[in-house]
Amino acid sequence: MNERKKIIFIVNPTSGTTRKKRIVEKIETKTDKGLFDPSIRFTEYAGHATQLAADAVGEGADIVVAVGGDGTINEVARSLVHTDTSLGIIPCGSGNGLARHLHIPLSVNSALHIINTCEIHRLDYGLCDGRPFFCTCGVGFDAFISEKFANHGKRGPISYAEIMLKEGLRYKPELYVIEDEETKLRYKAYVITCANASQYGNNCYIAPHASMKDGLMDVTMISPFGVIGAPGIVIGMFSKTLPRNSKVKTFKTRKILITRDQEGPYHCDGDPYKGGKQIEIEIVPKALNIVVNPEAHSPYRRVKNLLRTVRLKKDFDK
Numbered sequence: 001m002n003e004r005k006k007i008i009f010i011v012n013p014t015s016g017t018t019r020k021k022r023i024v025e026k027i028e029t030k031t032d033k034g035l036f037d038p039s040i041r042f043t044e045y046a047g048h049a050t051q052l053a054a055d056a057v058g059e060g061a062d063i064v065v066a067v068g069g070d071g072t073i074n075e076v077a078r079s080l081v082h083t084d085t086s087l088g089i090i091p092c093g094s095g096n097g098l099a100r101h102l103h104i105p106l107s108v109n110s111a112l113h114i115i116n117t118c119e120i121h122r123l124d125y126g127l128c129d130g131r132p133f134f135c136t137c138g139v140g141f142d143a144f145i146s147e148k149f150a151n152h153g154k155r156g157p158i159s160y161a162e163i164m165l166k167e168g169l170r171y172k173p174e175l176y177v178i179e180d181e182e183t184k185l186r187y188k189a190y191v192i193t194c195a196n197a198s199q200y201g202n203n204c205y206i207a208p209h210a211s212m213k214d215g216l217m218d219v220t221m222i223s224p225f226g227v228i229g230a231p232g233i234v235i236g237m238f239s240k241t242l243p244r245n246s247k248v249k250t251f252k253t254r255k256i257l258i259t260r261d262q263e264g265p266y267h268c269d270g271d272p273y274k275g276g277k278q279i280e281i282e283i284v285p286k287a288l289n290i291v292v293n294p295e296a297h298s299p300y301r302r303v304k305n306l307l308r309t310v311r312l313k314k315d316f317d318k
């Protein structure tokens, strides 16, 4: 008989707005016990998931599942890069950018089905100022807002929208020099985002053509657009057409250096950090095993997910 795979679930009780007790019950009942030997651990403070994931690697875990949002995934995945231990995802954050990019369903039952299917791909991640990111990183307005959000106390999309409206008008775009191996350009930008995955979360696509398999990041630079240009930017983000906007410049590259006039924040997967005048960002190709959705590119994926969720819900309610 094959030995069961060791799988460790790391639950962030503070992520998103959903209650985690029911999620834990689902993990306990729906994980395939024939395939896996599961255990569940809870984070007790910010940053704890990194230590728990490192411990799991040390214990020889085959899969470590981040149960939370992009912040939790980042903390878990940074301990898994360049190892044979794979990252699983049960998305229950506020934005769930990486899970949405990978077409991992937001229903816990369906996400557990993906884990039970256990298809693993080796994908890219990024380094921003030496810090790992898996979805996006960058400077400008989004880094400024993530700093305000981190200090706000309350989470969830309503708090986020509140901060965007209150602080958005105060933000002043900066001048940046952006260099890669071939070009050097000066750009006054509202936002510069380097994307390994396509979206910030909540289906807000900053780089709709980003791929985690191409060894490259998609750099999106948005120049100041004013009140009149704002609806076009927002519509572009939610309709995957942002690169066509005249205020937006995009390119793919492996590594860039961003230089600005003064020190300031940058963000990695939505979490803010203090940065210097220069920030180096690069993609590390094929360095993290991730449990992916084998049906991610099937045209019938949404219908199948819906049917599976209904079926699993019926089983669960029995």
Ligand SMILES: Nc1ncnc2c1ncn2[C@@H]1O[C@H](COP(=O)(O)OP(=O)(O)OP(=O)(O)O)[C@@H](O)[C@H]1O
Pocket (backbone or CB within 6 Å): 012, 013, 014, 015, 016, 017, 043, 044, 045, 046, 047, 048, 068, 069, 070, 071, 072, 073, 075, 092, 093, 094, 095, 096, 097, 155, 156, 201, 270, 271
């Ligand atoms: N037990 C804990 N107590 C307080 N904070 C925690 C705890 N565990 C993790 N955190 C912190 O919670 C933060 C937010 O978690 P996470 O990003 O998963 O949720 P989210 O912000 O709601 O979702 P998303 O990033 O998808 O929008 C993380 O940056 C992490 O450091």
